[in-house]
Amino acid sequence: MSLARWLREWLLPAVRSLAGALLTLVVVVALCLALLRQVPGGPFDSERLAPPEVQAALAARYRLDAPYWVQLGDYLGNAAQGDFGPSFQQADFNVAELIGAALPLTLGFGGGALLLALFLATLSGTAAGWQRGRVRRAADTLAGVLQATPKFVLGPLLVAWLALGWGWLPVSGYDQGPQGWILPVLTLALPQWAWLHRVVQQQVQAIRTSPSWRAALARGRHGWTLLRGDVLPLLWPRLSGASAPAAIALLTGSAVVEQVYAIPGMGRLLLNGAINRDYTLVLGVVVVSAALLLALGWLLEVWQRWLDPRLRPR
Amino acid sequence: MHAIRRPLHWLCAALASAWLAAAGAATLPDVLERGNGPEPDSLDPARAQGLSAHQVLRDLYEGLVSEDPLGALVGGAAVSWQARPDGLAWTFTLRGDLRYSDGTPLYAADFAMSLARALDPQTAAPYATLLLPIAGAAARLRGERDVALGVRPLDATRLEIRLEAPCPDLPARLSLPVAMPVRVPAGSDPALGGRALLGNGAYRLVDWQPGAWIELQANPHWREGGGLPIRRVRFHVSDDAAQEARRFAGGELHLTETIPPQSLSSLRERFGAALRIAPSYGTFFLGLNLERPPLAGQPGLREALSLAVDRDLLVRLVTGAGEQPAWTLVPPASAFAAPTRAEALARARSLYAAAGYGADRPLEIELRFNSSSQNRRLMLAIAAMWREQLGVRTRLRNEEWKVFVRNRRARVLTQAFRGGWNADLRDPLNFLETFTSTSPLNATGFADAEFDDLLAQSQRSADATARGALLDRAEQRLLDAHAIVPLYHYASRHLVDPRLDGFHAHPLDHHPTRFLRWRTEAAR
Numbered sequence: 092m093s094l095a096r097w098l099r100e101w102l103l104p105a106v107r108s109l110a111g112a113l114l115t116l117v118v119v120v121a122l123c124l125a126l127l128r129q130v131p132g133g134p135f136d137s138e139r140l141a142p143p144e145v146q147a148a149l150a151a152r153y154r155l156d157a158p159y160w161v162q163l164g165d166y167l168g169n170a171a172q173g174d175f176g177p178s179f180q181q182a183d184f185n186v187a188e189l190i191g192a193a194l195p196l197t198l199g200f201g202g203g204a205l206l207l208a209l210f211l212a213t214l215s216g217t218a219a220g221w222q223r224g225r226v227r228r229a230a231d232t233l234a235g236v237l238q239a240t241p242k243f244v245l246g247p248l249l250v251a252w253l254a255l256g257w258g259w260l261p262v263s264g265y266d267q268g269p270q271g272w273i274l275p276v277l278t279l280a281l282p283q284w285a286w287l288h289r290v291v292q293q294q295v296q297a298i299r300t301s302p303s304w305r306a307a308l309a310r311g312r313h314g315w316t317l318l319r320g321d322v323l324p325l326l327w328p329r330l331s332g333a334s335a336p337a338a339i340a341l342l343t344g345s346a347v348v349e350q351v352y353a354i355p356g357m358g359r360l361l362l363n364g365a366i367n368r369d370y371t372l373v374l375g376v377v378v379v380s381a382a383l384l385l386a387l388g389w390l391l392e393v394w395q396r397w398l399d400p401r402l403r404p405r
Numbered sequence: 406m407h408a409i410r411r412p413l414h415w416l417c418a419a420l421a422s423a424w425l426a427a428a429g430a431a432t433l434p435d436v437l438e439r440g441n442g443p444e445p446d447s448l449d450p451a452r453a454q455g456l457s458a459h460q461v462l463r464d465l466y467e468g469l470v471s472e473d474p475l476g477a478l479v480g481g482a483a484v485s486w487q488a489r490p491d492g493l494a495w496t497f498t499l500r501g502d503l504r505y506s507d508g509t510p511l512y513a514a515d516f517a518m519s520l521a522r523a524l525d526p527q528t529a530a531p532y533a534t535l536l537l538p539i540a541g542a543a544a545r546l547r548g549e550r551d552v553a554l555g556v557r558p559l560d561a562t563r564l565e566i567r568l569e570a571p572c573p574d575l576p577a578r579l580s581l582p583v584a585m586p587v588r589v590p591a592g593s594d595p596a597l598g599g600r601a602l603l604g605n606g607a608y609r610l611v612d613w614q615p616g617a618w619i620e621l622q623a624n625p626h627w628r629e630g631g632g633l634p635i636r637r638v639r640f641h642v643s644d645d646a647a648q649e650a651r652r653f654a655g656g657e658l659h660l661t662e663t664i665p666p667q668s669l670s671s672l673r674e675r676f677g678a679a680l681r682i683a684p685s686y687g688t689f690f691l692g693l694n695l696e697r698p699p700l701a702g703q704p705g706l707r708e709a710l711s712l713a714v715d716r717d718l719l720v721r722l723v724t725g726a727g728e729q730p731a732w733t734l735v736p737p738a739s740a741f742a743a744p745t746r747a748e749a750l751a752r753a754r755s756l757y758a759a760a761g762y763g764a765d766r767p768l769e770i771e772l773r774f775n776s777s778s779q780n781r782r783l784m785l786a787i788a789a790m791w792r793e794q795l796g797v798r799t800r801l802r803n804e805e806w807k808v809f810v811r812n813r814r815a816r817v818l819t820q821a822f823r824g825g826w827n828a829d830l831r832d833p834l835n836f837l838e839t840f841t842s843t844s845p846l847n848a849t850g851f852a853d854a855e856f857d858d859l860l861a862q863s864q865r866s867a868d869a870t871a872r873g874a875l876l877d878r879a880e881q882r883l884l885d886a887h888a889i890v891p892l893y894h895y896a897s898r899h900l901v902d903p904r905l906d907g908f909h910a911h912p913l914d915h916h917p918t919r920f921l922r923w924r925t926e927a928a929r
Contacts, residue, residue, distance in 0.1 A: 132807025137454065142534065144526040144548050152529075182447035183598030184615055192615050247647070255654055262655035263648075265617055350645050353652065355616025363444070363644075368807055 100396075100403045108392065112385040117167065119381045120374060124163055127370045134179040134368040153179060153371075166374065175375035180367040186375035189360060194379065196265070197356040200348070201341035203272065204279035209334060211284045216291020217322070220299065227292070234285035242344075246278045246351035264352030275352045279345065283337045290333045291326065298325050328398050335391050339384055433904065433923045436620075437635045440643035440652070440661040444616055448599030450582035451523040454531040456827075456914075457662070459582050461640050463917045464621055466585035466604040469497050469516060469564070470576040474909045474920040476831060478576055482511070482586065482605065483564075492571030492867050494555075497579075499562040504626040505588045506609035513558035519586045520556050521545070532583035535829065538572035538864075571865050573872060577830040607633055607919040616642055621918070634907075634922030650900065653679075659902040660916075666779060669726055679900045682727035683910030687827035687895040688734055688836070691772075691787070694819045695888055696850035699768060706760035706768070707887035710821070712753035713794040714787055715746065720893050723786050724779070727896035734826075734840075735833040735880055736894040750794055757795045764796055773802045774823035775809040783892075784823070813848045824848065824889060831912055833876045834863065840883055851888035 175186035219227040261267035264275035346358030364372035445458035471481030483497040503511035524545040540555025555567030593601035608621035643649035650665040716730035788799035842852035859879035866872040897914040
């Protein structure tokens with residue numbers, strides 16, 4: 092590959108999307124800060140009211156008295172250096188520390204759930220798309236039920252059945268060794284599986300009615316070669332495209348599962364931050380989540396361009 | 406054959422008994438796992454505000470005054486204390502062998518320093534206002550550093566505290582975390598906050614996993630040294646009662662902070678003797694805004710609203726977890742002689758009519774509360790009682806907690822609103838103080854010079870009985886003005902592992918780990 096072509100096809104789009112991502116982040120912070128300032132009730136509105144001097148000291152410590160543009164500028168400057176400020180609510184921690192403790196858990200549980208869901212969906216979706224009949228109907232019904240079951244119902248049901256009923260697994264997900272991971276990952280993965288299963292099944296069905304399929308059959312391909320050569324290569328781009336929304340749902344929608352299994356992850360951090368008007372904590376979680384999602388989107392874009400030459404710029 | 410088999414028998418028996426003993430011992434955990442409600446906001450005793458933080462702080466620190474398992478005040482770091490006859494100065498005599506958890510000796514000067522730190526506006530101690538009786542405290546809290554604080558070490562083990570005015574409940578105030586001694590190690594990182602501080606309590610901090618748990622270990626320099634039955638304890642974040650109960654049922658917690666919202670009978674069936682319910686020193690009430698229509702200047706109408714509420718029904722059917730019906734603000738020592746339902750309703754109807762309301766002109770009122778399913782059920786029940794008995798039209802307004810607190814304090818939008826108080830101290834004054842005309846916590850706008858004066862008089866009275874009578878009179882004035890509608894007195898609810906001993910009902914719901922131990926018979 093010539094250097095000019097490499098620059099055009101790979102480096103230039105990468106630089107462009109990086110610049111776009113940074114701009115998006117700044118806009119996200121600016122919007123989020125503006126919204127937080129509009130929310131009624133402040134971080135120090137509590138049942139006990141501090142004397143005015145103490146309130147003034149707190150306002151000065153957290154720069155609550157500064158105007159919007161100063162707060163935004165300070166925040167962006169500090170965040171660029173990895174300093175997300177002190178937490179309003181948890182006086183003994185700063186935001187970077189809290190996120191540092193929560194992020195690995197959310198990424199671990201979410202990543203595990205995504206892999207499990209992708210694996211299961213590939214198996215079940217291909218099987219269901221290949222043959223009509225009982226397999227397909229059973230998988231369809233199960234996917235429908237799981238998609239309709241909220242996680243705050245599914246989680247406690249799994250706990251009541253597998254953890255309390257049979258005593259096989261611990262009730263909470265954190266700090267209980269590897270067994271503790273099984274139920275939370277399962278609870279996170281099942282609704283995503285239900286959705287991905289349909290995606291795979293539809294794609295396999297679409298492949299099976301396409302002209303290329305008939306051409307492959309005419310060439311005498313069958314069984315494993317047919318699957319490997321003519322189905323999977325057309326399935327991967329669709330599946331990797333569909334895994335982006337699944338990853339976003341896992342990263343941002345984990346609060347319920349974290350609550351059920353007492354996991355101190357990002358979802359609960361964001362939830363408690365919002366309830367406590369912990370502005371710095373909310374901003375920190377939003378920035379880190381947004382950065383992760385942008386990075387994920389960028390990786391997927393590169394991956395899809397690698398899979399599908401039609402997507403490369405000319 | 407016999408000669409050979411006998412030793413085998415012995416061996417089997419020995420192995421079996423050893424295995425049994427090991428299994429028995431293994432049933433008693435090394436670490437006590439406690440559910441502790443929401444994440445503690447700080448482990449700095451001066452800065453901590455939440456009750457969950459205070460529960461941990463009472464393990465990590467000890468004030469001059471401490472409490473026994475039932476809540477009676479006993480000596481802590483101080484063995485004895487004495488007030489001067491005029492009540493304006495107290496002398497505390499400390500134990501001679503006090504140490505911080507790193508072994509550094511602890512003297513009277515440390516207490517003077519810690520109190521000065523708590524009264525520095527930069528520390529922003531939420532409970533600092535409870536130390537205001539100390540001479541110079543108010544000025545210090547305003548930031549006037551050159552004003553002398555009335556706390557002075559007389560020698561290594563004697564501390565003198567001078568007061569602005571007599572304060573008979575000073576020892577109780579000094580048992581609060583805000584008055585506990587802290588050692589800030591030289592060169593410690595200020596970003597660590599309360600994690601860097603050293604205490605003098607029975608336990609010391611080992612690890613804090615934010616959002617998950619705080620682990621403490623027995624403090625080797627604690628005065629009772631090796632005598633602590635529980636050597637390690639973990640305070641788990643358990644901000645969801647249903648999840649906490651599941652973890653208790655799965656054996657992952659040995660003591661919970663509360664119980665899930667279910668009927669008492671189903672909980673009894675599920676948890677049996679593990680369920681512990683006790684009255685606690687706090688009251689749930691409705692506050693009435695005395696400054697705005699329609700309740701301003703209408704004491705009769707306010708009384709009618711109070712009388713129309715069937716408290717027995719509320720605690721039996723709506724809350725249903727051991728609460729006691731309330732007719733007073735301060736939980737009474739003996740049962741309160743409540744009016745019969747028929748009497749109360751007859752009087753409520755005549756007062757309602759006398760205020761000028763009736764079927765053709767019903768009272769329209771807004772009832773404001775912070776969003777929670779329990780509050781919603783309660784407020785719906787109260788609105789239904791008002792409608793059924795008086796024909797009142799109630800509009801329910803639920804608000805998110807911080808918005809609600811701000812609106813309630815502003816007294817502009819509110820008419821009737823959710824109120825409640827869990828006492829910091831076992832003292833009626835702690836309830837009544839929140840209703841003085843100058844208190845920032847007074848959300849009703851109740852302002853009565855005689856009430857304020859009675860509270861001030863009670864603080865000048867050295868005699869406990871006379872003081873109690875003055876406080877009773879003050880409370881009666883508040884109740885007669887019908888600024889509040891008392892609904893019920895709170896109850897503390899816990900699930901306690903049946904193998905755990907030493908857990909007692911405490912009116913303020915304090916349960917220091919050092920009083921807990923495993924039952925020895927549980928191991929056999």
